[in-house]
Amino acid sequence: MTDQEVSVGVRWENHLAGTMNRALVRSPELKALVRCGVPHEHRSHLWRWCVSFHVKKLREHIAPDYYETLLNVAKEKPNPASKQIELDLLRTLPNNKHYASPSAPGIQKLRNVLTAFSWRNPDIGYCQGLNRLAAIALLYLDQEDAFWTLIAIVEVFMPRDYYTKTLLGSQVDQRVFKDLMSEKLPRLHAHFELHKVDFSLITFNWFLVVFVDSVVSDILFKIWDAFLYEGPKIIFRSALALFKYKEEEFLKLQDSTTIFKYLRYFTSTILDSRKLMTMAFVDMNPFPMRQIQSRRSFHLERVRLELSELEAIRQTFVQERDKSHDGRTFVSDDDDDN
Structure with a gap:
């Protein structure tokens, strides 16, 4: 264990000792501690508290056995999401012992969580990505x-339609992120533009599954610590920090093929979590959430307009095609002979 980790561990022990007989309270001190990373032995406690805080209003009028009730419903009724859930269970985290085989301890738990969620949110049912989010939480x-x-992630943190079939909210956030790249990392953004590299082909998945399978586990859990405490702004901060960390390496690459190849794996080469977190929480400041909300509203209108225009084009095409079918004359073999 490094001196830094020992120091953070001592600060956590002192903070938790001061709240031993009462619940944790959101504070600048706790926020700063969370951003340093939560020691493994305290992570379950902190995550549970964060989630409870964010879903408190949603749970106010819900029976204590709500989760079990949803699972009982699943036993009695066919679930349209079940087939896709089953297909994805073993694909979730295949290299993790908890999910590596049908008999692994995490598989049934994961099945239950995803099934219960699909009954609570029938408009979503199941979307690829939810399995990875649930699997990390279950650790x-x-x-x-x-x-x-x-x-908390789907209904509180993320905008509507983030995990629906249209992935509308996810599309919007990629446009917001491009704006932030242009503002915070203008040289790198211009470099990508020059070489016509669409980095959203990679970053889309970062946002959808909050970096699962994209960064090493030490960094992943530190991002999740802050994410569960602060919310979705952490995804933007972390994504920008990942690019800043390797900005100079990207700028040395001078063709789109090489750049895109590096894009696919560069995050797995980032190992210094302290350096990355400093970039995320110091170098990216100021970072007001209201700016993200404003950009989301702006891009949401634009994406909706584009989708409605595409739908209008599609409808026109269908109508024209139907007209051409209706106007077509069919001749018989007999007529051809005359």
Whole structure:
């Protein structure tokens, strides 16, 4: 363990000792501690508290056995999402012992969490990506808390339509992120523009699954610590920091093929979590959430307009095609002979 980790561990022990007989309270001190990373032995406690805080209003009028009730419903009724859930269970984190085989301890828990969520949110049902979110939550939380973690992410943190079939909210956030890249990392953004590299082909998945399978585990859990405490702004901060960390390496690459090849794996080469977190939480300041909300509103209108224009074009095409079919004359073999 490094001196830095020991120091952070001592600060956590002192903070938790001061709240031993009462619940944690959001504070600048706790926020700063979370940004340093939560020691493994305290992560379950902190994540559970964060999730409870974010879903408190949603749970006010819900029976204590709500989760079990949803699972019982699943036993009695066919679920349209079940087939896709089953297909994805073993694809979730195949290299993690908890999910590596049908009999692995995490598989049934993951199945339960995703099934219960699909009954709560039939408009979403199941979307690829939800399995990875639930699987990470289950590494530190029990089934019910992991279920509520999924709800906190989908229903509280992320905009509407983030995980629906249209992925509208996800598309919008990629445009917001491009704006932030242009503002915070203008040289790198211009470099990508010059070589016509669409980095959203890679970053789209970062946002959808909050970096699962994109960064090493030490960094992943530190991002999740801050994400569950602060919310979606952390995804933007972290994504920008990942690019800043390797900005000079990207700028040395002078053709689109090489750049895109590096884009696909560069995050797995980032190992210094302290350096990355400093970039995310110091170098990217100021970072007001209201700026992200404003950009989201702007781009949401534009994406909706584009989608409606595409739908209008599609409808026109269908109408023209139908007209041409209706106007077509069919001749018989007999007529041809005359």
